[in-house]
Amino acid sequence: MKIKDLITFLILILTFVSCKTPNKEKHQKKSTKRPNILFMMSDDHAYQAISAYSNKLIKTPNIDRIANEGILFTNACVTNSICAPSRATILTGKHSHINGKINNIMPFDSTQVTFPQLFQEAGYTTAMFGKLHFGNNPKGIDDFMILPGQGHYINPDFISQKGDTTITGYVTDIITDLTLNWLDKKRDKEKPFMLMYLHKAPHRAWWPSPEKFKEFSQRTFPEPATLFDDYNNRGLAAKTAKMNIRDQMLSYDNKVFPEAIEEIGMTNNNARNKNYFKRADFSRLNPKQKSMYKPILDSITQDFKMHWPTMSNQEKMSWQYQRYIQDYLACVSSVDDNVGRVLDYLDENGLAENTIVIYTSDQGFYLGEHGWFDKRFIYNESFKTPLLIRWPNQITAGTTNDEMVQNLDFAQTFLEAAQIKTPNDMQGESLMPLLKGNTLQWNRESVYYHYYEYPGGHSVKRHYGIVTKEYKLAHFYYDIDEWELYDRIKDPQEMTNVYNNPAYASIVAKLHKKLDKLRLKYKDSPKLDQKYIGIAK
Structure with a gap:
């Protein structure tokens, strides 16, 4: 080889090495970056209404993506099946009797340390959009817009650092718009983020968007095997609970106008129905929205007037079940659509690989099982909650896990993933061993509920x-x-x-x-x- 050719060859080798070295360093740096945390939670979303768990009622392709690309927990559960206490447990990593939020009425002790505060102190940028359920100034959150209390489905009010505001539209879409706007335009992109994306849906009284309302009100869904449960082989608690679809669900829940109730001679609870129609979502419709909803509402009311007076008790149960499940699943469908919007944003903007995505609910919910709606019991439908987690390159895609895990464990899991020290008084256990497939490191055999x-x-x-x-x-x-x-x-x-x-x-x-x-x-x-x-x- 000539001297000139040798020099040229050496220059090419050096150029190749110098070009590759920075990329290698960049890759090494990227692999050690703290992950973003995207916590998605809906209100009262039953695991039975997610097709990754069961496709009998509805298809939820976007929520299913999280399971298909991550892990699905089949024995995830809550410590206390009711909205605000569940959220307090998630924020604090402590049981209700320790954090003090035992029910929806008791105030939350805001002197307690919550996991968002720890993320904020550790250099994360933090945000919260949607339904918190309690407190107007969440601690440890840089930017937030939250619904006051339960919030509304239609033209909802929001609380933020800048004051209260009302936004025209459908709440599930709006919460997603706020979330995407923060991700795209408002967050500090030099920092990792901890984002809480919290849906009101599908909480009672299950007001769908106009398009979903029209679609789902025409569909018929299978009845659960225990819809006509007589509670004969249970104790007094099941027999005296008041959440029977036929007996306790209001006509407001079924979207039947109170005037129709009076017209057929029913007076029971009609004062409550009128009150709900007067002060809740229907009253918030603007003229354009009313023109979209009213034909469907008129059709439901007409069907009620035509058939209800001659129905047997069993037929009344079936009719109310269909009305309930149609609206509930319509709300779920909107949640799924919007989860898809957020997942697409992560993919399209190079954020998916280093973001842990969690989808869950604040508890389970009865979809007609045992004749019930609502939650509260230790029985499966309310005790168990959906839990799906995606973390590329860390969680093996398509994994299913049946260990006993709880919402008590969320805070410690997020903190460990972000390499943040966990307070000694938290009572859960980090799910990190299970996320990484190390089931032998998981020693819990039972969980506690109150x-x-x-x-x-x-x-x-x-x-x-x-x-x-x-x-x-x-x-x-x-x-x-x-x-x-x-x-x-x-x-x-x-x-x-x-x-x-x-x-x-x-x-x-x-x-x-x-x-x-x-x-x-x-x-x-x-x-x-x-x-x-x-x-x-």
Whole structure:
């Protein structure tokens, strides 16, 4: 080789190495970056209404994307199945009896440290859009627009640092618009972000967008096998709860005008119906919106007037179930569409790879199972919650996990993922081992549950309990003293209380001991039960 050719060759080698080295360093730097956290939560979104769990009712392709590209938890659950207490548990990583938010009425102790504060202190830029449910000034949040209390579906009001404002449109779309605007134009792009994207839907009274209302009101959905449950093999708590679709659901929920109720001679609860129509979402419609909704509402009311007077009780249950599930699923469909908008934004802007996406609900919900709507019970439909998490290059796509995990664990999981120190007083466990497939590092066999809001809405008795993959033991107290045991494997619909069945005597004894240990571990006790009975009266 000539000297000239040799020099040319060496120059080419040096050029190649110098070009590759910065890229390698850039890649190494990127791989050690702290991940963004995108926490998506809907209100009262039943796992049964996500097609990644079951496609009997609805297809949710966008929410399913998170599971298909990440992990789906089949035994995720809550510590207290009611909106504000669940959110307090998520924010603090503590059970209700520790954080003090035992029900929707008790004020939240704002002196407590919440995980957004820790993210903010650690250099993350933070934001929250949608439904918080309590408090008007969330701590640790750089930018927020939140609904006051429950909020409205149509032309909703929002609270922000700049004051209150009303935005014309449909709440699910608006919350997404605010979220995307922050991601695109307002966030500090030099910092990782922790973003809470919180939907009001599909909370009662299930007002769909006009397009979804028209589409879903024409559809018929399968009835759950337990729609006509008579509660014969359960205790007093199930028999006295007031959330039966036929008996407790208002005609306002079914979108039947109160005038039609009077016309056919029904007076029960009609004063409440009028009040709801007067002050809630229907009254917020502007003329253009009213012209879109009214033909559908008129059609529903006409069908009601024509058929209701001659219906049997069973037919009335079926009619109200269809009206309920049509509107509920229409709201879910809008959530799914909007989740897709956010996921698309991450993909299109190079954010997906380094962003942990979590989709969940503040609890489960009854979609006609046992004849019910609402939540509150330790029974599966309200106790279990959807949980889907995507983290490219960290979570194996298409994974399913059946370990007992809770909303109590979220804060610690996010903090560990972001390499932020976890406070010692948090009570959950980080899900990081499960996210990375290290199931042998997960030692939890059971979870603890405690519901307090009685006397209160829907008359669900106070109760606490322990749940494993195989069994569920619950104690209903306050004005009763009853124990229930369910075999989750043999009786997945929880139709028969086997607490007094001799065949389960050894199981009962073992679970009582484990429950006592859990109460001690989480610092709950009969003394605290009495304290919260006194405070909540």
